[in-house]
Amino acid sequence: xSVSELTLLVLRLGFLLLLWLFIFGIVYALRSDLFGQxxxxxxxxxxxxxxxxxxxxxxxxxxxxxxxxxxxSAKTEQFTARPSPAAGGAPENANARNATRLxxxxxxxxxxxxxxxxxxxxxxxxxxxxxxxxxDYTSTxxxxxxxxxxxxxxxxxxxxxGTFLAGNRLAVxxxxxxxxxxxxxxxxFELRR
Numbered sequence: 001x002s003v004s005e006l007t008l009l010v011l012r013l014g015f016l017l018l019l020w021l022f023i024f025g026i027v028y029a030l031r032s033d034l035f036g037q038x039x040x041x042x043x044x045x046x047x048x049x050x051x052x053x054x055x056x057x058x059x060x061x062x063x064x065x066x067x068x069x070x071x072x073s074a075k076t077e078q079f080t081a082r083p084s085p086a087a088g089g090a091p092e093n094a095n096a097r098n099a100t101r102l103x104x105x106x107x108x109x110x111x112x113x114x115x116x117x118x119x120x121x122x123x124x125x126x127x128x129x130x131x132x133x134x135x136d137y138t139s140t141x142x143x144x145x146x147x148x149x150x151x152x153x154x155x156x157x158x159x160x161x162g163t164f165l166a167g168n169r170l171a172v173x174x175x176x177x178x179x180x181x182x183x184x185x186x187x188x189f190e191l192r193r
Contacts, residue, residue: 102116102121122144135185
């Protein structure tokens with residue numbers, strides 16, 4: 001075998017290896033687009049005694065069908081009843097006792113309400129999500145709303161376009177204040193009494 005034949009063989013093997021790496025990259029990208037990224041579990045606080053078990057990551061169905069929101073005048077009253085941080089009243093965090101419903105305030109399903117049952121609510125484009133949002137800015141498995149130590153928390157599941165709470169992009173699971181907008185894609189919702 002001459003030097004030129006050996007060089008040609010090495011180039012062929014290198015090209016074949018590069019081709020296989022390209023194919024594996026495509027398969028990985030398709031897999032994450034179809035099935036989404038794995039969700040990270042929240043770490044328990046070191047200051048608390050034994051933490052409650054982590055809520056199930058499996059999608060759950062809401063126990064009642066969506067109900068249309070109240071009349072326009074009732075909506076106006078709800079918006080004016082919000083506490084103002086400038087007036088010294090910081091918004092109260094939503095918990096299992098004071099938050100009873102999720103109200104979609106903007107997007108294709110605006111005006112729809114869902115009862116909060118205490119179970120996790122998965123949000124995304126996937127048909128197995130509890131709250132399905134079909135738009136170009138929502139990931140397959142975008143976010144999760146869950147009870148953690150009796151407080152409602154919103155967790156972004158490594159979505160492409162992010163989850164926003166009161167206009168701020170979330171990096172870690174964050175408590176959700178009552179009547180504070182959570183924006184996912186083109187849809188916004190709030191937790192209310």
